Amino acid sequence: xxxxxxxxxxxxxxxxxxxxxxxxxxxxxxxxxxxxxxxxxxxxxxxxxxxxxxxxxxxxxxxxxxxxxxxxxxxxxxxxxxxxxxxxxxxxxxxxxxxxxxxxxxxxxxxxxxxxxxxxxxxxxxxxxxxxxxxxxxxxxxxxxxxxxxxxxxxxxxxxxxxxxxxxxxxxxxxxxxxxxxxxxxxxxxxxxxxxxxxxxxxxxxxxxxxxxxxxxxxxxxxxxxxxxxxxxxxxxxxxxxxxxxxxxxxxxxxxxxxxxxxxxxxxxxxxxxxxxxxxxxxxxxxxxxxxxxxxxxxxxxxxxxxxxxxxxxxxxxxxxxxxxxxxxxxxxxxxxxxxxxxxxxxxxxxxxxxxxxxxxxxxxxxxxxxxxxxxxxxxxxxxxxxxxxxxxxxxxxxxxxxxxxxxxxxxxxxxxxxxxxxxxxxxxxxxxxxxxxxxxxxxxxxxxxxxxxxxxxxxxxxxxxxxxxxxx
Amino acid sequence: xxxxxxxxxxxxxxxxxxxxxxxxxxxxxxxxxxxxxxxxxxxxxxxxxxxxxxxxxxxxxxxxxxxxxxxxxxxxxxxxxxxxxxxxxxxxxxxxxxxxxxxxxxxxxxxxxxxxxxxxxxxxxxxxxxxxxxxxxxxxxxxxxxxxxxxxxxxxxxxxxxxxxxxxxxxxxxxxxxxxxxxxxxxxxxxxxxxxxxxxxxxxxxxxxxxx
Numbered sequence: 001x002x003x004x005x006x007x008x009x010x011x012x013x014x015x016x017x018x019x020x021x022x023x024x025x026x027x028x029x030x031x032x033x034x035x036x037x038x039x040x041x042x043x044x045x046x047x048x049x050x051x052x053x054x055x056x057x058x059x060x061x062x063x064x065x066x067x068x069x070x071x072x073x074x075x076x077x078x079x080x081x082x083x084x085x086x087x088x089x090x091x092x093x094x095x096x097x098x099x100x101x102x103x104x105x106x107x108x109x110x111x112x113x114x115x116x117x118x119x120x121x122x123x124x125x126x127x128x129x130x131x132x133x134x135x136x137x138x139x140x141x142x143x144x145x146x147x148x149x150x151x152x153x154x155x156x157x158x159x160x161x162x163x164x165x166x167x168x169x170x171x172x173x174x175x176x177x178x179x180x181x182x183x184x185x186x187x188x189x190x191x192x193x194x195x196x197x198x199x200x201x202x203x204x205x206x207x208x209x210x211x212x213x214x215x216x217x218x219x220x221x222x223x224x225x226x227x228x229x230x231x232x233x234x235x236x237x238x239x240x241x242x243x244x245x246x247x248x249x250x251x252x253x254x255x256x257x258x259x260x261x262x263x264x265x266x267x268x269x270x271x272x273x274x275x276x277x278x279x280x281x282x283x284x285x286x287x288x289x290x291x292x293x294x295x296x297x298x299x300x301x302x303x304x305x306x307x308x309x310x311x312x313x314x315x316x317x318x319x320x321x322x323x324x325x326x327x328x329x330x331x332x333x334x335x336x337x338x339x340x341x342x343x344x345x346x347x348x349x350x351x352x353x354x355x356x357x358x359x360x361x362x363x364x365x366x367x368x369x370x371x372x373x374x375x376x377x378x379x380x381x382x383x384x385x386x387x388x389x390x391x392x393x394x395x396x397x398x399x400x401x402x403x404x405x406x407x408x409x410x411x412x413x414x415x416x417x418x419x420x421x422x423x424x425x426x427x428x429x430x431x432x433x434x435x436x437x438x439x440x441x442x443x444x445x446x447x448x449x450x451x452x453x454x455x456x457x458x459x460x461x462x463x464x465x466x467x468x469x470x471x472x473x
Numbered sequence: 474x475x476x477x478x479x480x481x482x483x484x485x486x487x488x489x490x491x492x493x494x495x496x497x498x499x500x501x502x503x504x505x506x507x508x509x510x511x512x513x514x515x516x517x518x519x520x521x522x523x524x525x526x527x528x529x530x531x532x533x534x535x536x537x538x539x540x541x542x543x544x545x546x547x548x549x550x551x552x553x554x555x556x557x558x559x560x561x562x563x564x565x566x567x568x569x570x571x572x573x574x575x576x577x578x579x580x581x582x583x584x585x586x587x588x589x590x591x592x593x594x595x596x597x598x599x600x601x602x603x604x605x606x607x608x609x610x611x612x613x614x615x616x617x618x619x620x621x622x623x624x625x626x627x628x629x630x631x632x633x634x635x636x637x638x639x640x641x642x643x644x645x646x647x648x649x650x651x652x653x654x655x656x657x658x659x660x661x662x663x664x665x666x667x668x669x670x671x672x673x674x675x676x677x678x679x680x681x682x683x684x685x
Contacts, residue, residue, distance in 0.1 A: 097623070097653055107655075133653075139624040163624050199573055207624075232576045277531040280580055280671045351652070 002374045004335035006294045012302055015239060019246035023055040028202045028251045032209035038258050060250050063257040069304045071221035071264035074189045076155040076452060081127060083266065083306035083339035091365050092128030093120055094310060094346040095161040100354040103317045107135030110149060115444060116345065117153035119355045122443045123362040125369065126344045129154050131161035132353060141471055143167030147174060148464045155452050158192045165210035168194060170467045172215060174460045181456040187219040195223025197271065198248045200233035209255065216260035223308055224252035227271040229282045238288060242295055245269040269296025270309020270338050284312035284349050285325030294336020301337065309338040312346040318356045318433050322347055326361055331368045356436040363415045370411035415439065476504050477513040480545065484517035487537035489544055496548040506552050514542045518587040526672045539587040560591035562682050565607040566617040567595030569628035574621035577651060580671040588675045601635035608645055614682050620651040630662035646681045650674060
């Protein structure tokens with residue numbers, strides 16, 4: 001596997017040393033009184049008036065040792081993905097506000113999100129679905145309603161987007177009940193994971209910390225997200241942003257290890273943006289997004305932790321920009337070694353999702369995975385005997401060797417055009433966007449029986465109804 | 474080139490170090506205060522704002538121009554008070570209750586100040602009561618609210634309702650903005666205006682207030 005090295009070891013050490021100084025000397029604002037107290041009891045210095053916690057390096061290093069080096073993510077077909085430093089990468093979708101089709105975009109509805117889950121369920125290179133906004137439900141219910149929609153429409157790993165601490169607790173209840181019907185539990189079958197993002201710079205809100213508190217104690221992997229915006233919430237220099245992002249993520253690690261010693265934590269510096277200095281928008285498809293995420297994955301490897309990132313496009317629709325940004329940034333993040341990469345199907349600075357973009361991303365990811373796998377060199381793959389046997393005859397196509405190796409050596413695609421013009425015209429002369437649209441329509445026409453269902457889902461629906469009644473009256 | 478023209482050019486080019494001295498010289502030369510402000514400083518920032526919205530200028534350069542303008546205004550401030558010259562508009566501005574994000578708010582405030590608005594920054598996590606108190610204190614023309622999260626955007630409607638209950642809803646124009654905010658949402662909560670991004674916020678505010 002190819003791993004891209006963004007920073008030299010001595011550069012990473014320098015950055016990390018600066019991060020430890022930020023934690024110890026500048027500190028982090030902690031808005032949760034109970035967690036503030038726990039951090040104080042664990043050995044941090046605190047300034048109650050300013051709600052500031054200062055983390056001694058020794059304490060951070062001690063808590064890092066409690067973190068498992070891997071985290072498990074299960075889907076509902078029985079597969080478990082092990083995220084670990086130096087290990088393989090998977091792609092998930094990303095949360096959003098709007099649903100884009102063509103050049104139009106509208107707030108996401110339940111129906112839109114269900115369709116999105118169904119399409120992603122059919123895409124081999126996207127392994128997890130992330131919850132989104134749902135416009136017809138009140139904000140405080142969108143996380144657990146979204147979780148039910150995900151459960152009904154995909155068997156992939158589920159990462160609900162958490163809007164409130166209560167929502168996190170409801171989702172844990174839903175997942176536990178569902179698994180209990182199958183004789184399983186969250187420890188052994190983590191079909192759901194959670195996480196939260198610090199407000200940069202250096203500010204843990206009460207809500208974020210309460211989400212960690214509500215989901216602690218089940219062995220659920222927690223993603224610790226720093227989401228700096230270089231030039232706005234962090235220094236415009238990427239090195240400076242990494243100093244801050246490391247400090248933020250490390251503070252989240254300490255908090256989670258205090259709440260649940262041994263909790264699997266995913267070290268995520270890869271949600272970082274840079275501010276576009278013309279529009280003031282936080283970019284997601286800029287080259288720097290790739291650099292920051294790849295560097296973040298390298299820090300995670302140094303700390304012996306799994307890593308994550310988010311790749312997206314800033315384009316408002318499915319077009320050449322959305323494809324090239326995903327290809328460049330996604331490839332850099334993948335080669336950088338991020339274990340879980342969000343954003344498949346995302347557009348418009350992560351504000352939108354698109355069915356067609358998800359299909360195109362699936363192809364980009366397949367190609368990117370092929371690049372990452374690199375070139376396998378062995379006595380077998382050198383094919384010296386075959387070359388000597390063929391001499392100057394070009395009969396490789398009919399050889400047994402080709403039949404044996406071509407599927408592994410050559411990436412295939414059902415979407416991109418590899419026909420000559422005449423054949424392409426005969427097949428409808430479809431652009432990539434049109435081919436993706438046709439594939440979306442085909443997936444959505446699959447019979448409803450294909451969708452996941454069962455008695456466990458009835459439990460999930462009942463819990464959803466119970467909480468909707470409680471919250472909405 | 475006249476003093477006013479020089480000052481205008483200086484602000485456009487971001488000549489921060491020279492601005493106070495040149496402003497002082499203009500005053501000593503007997504240039505009218507209003508002339509300096511309207512045709513020098515504000516005219517410069519209009520050019521800067523136009524260049525920014527057309528993508529010719531980057532934010533750091535725009536902010537440098539705004540700082541240059543402020544450094545000139547600092548020299549003029551005692552005279553402005555003496556002569557009773559008022560700002561183009563007075564604004565109270567805050568991120569709504571439950572939300573601590575403030576990049577967008579801060580950017581729009583700087584742009585508004587550059588356009589000659591007097592802006593009172595209420596900070597983040599601002600309760601409806603605090604918006605009410607600020608409106609009572611500063612008697613603004615415009616009240617701006619910002620939110621980043623879908624879970625906090627509801628606080629905008631609550632704030633407007635609170636102002637309605639206190640009987641001052643119609644005493645001030647209300648403008649909202651932030652990542653999850655849409656035109657439809659702004660109408661549904663009874664805001665007077667909405668700006669989709671920082672670049673268009675000042676123009677929208679001017680339009681709302683009938684300022685040329």
